[in-house]
Amino acid sequence: MPKHEIKTCQRCQKNFECKVGNITQCQCYEVKMTYEETQRMHQEYEECLCAACMLELQIQYRKEELVDK
Template identity: 55%
Template sequence: MPVHEEKICPRCGRIFECKAGNITQCQCYGIQFSIEEKAFIENRYRDCLCANCLLQLKNRHVV
């Protein structure tokens, strides 16, 4: 049975469903980051971010 977990985005505080047990159904699936972008996010946040925040960071060209 896939693992689904309700999480709170550490960036915006929004509640979202993480589907790490079924990644192709997760809200973050398909958002691609460069190695540098991943490092930027991982150095600032310790847990999953909601798709909205991930897209905002991606569109900002965080690196």
């Protein structure tokens, strides 16, 4: 039986279903972050984030990268 649990997003405090036992079916799998983006997110947050927050951070990171160039 696949392992899943309800988690609270560390950033927005909304609940979401984490499917740690089946990552390709997890909500976070849809957000395709680069290695650098993932590392930055892990520096800022210790726990899982919902896909909406991950997408917002990805957009923020990419905007900041464009400004820095």
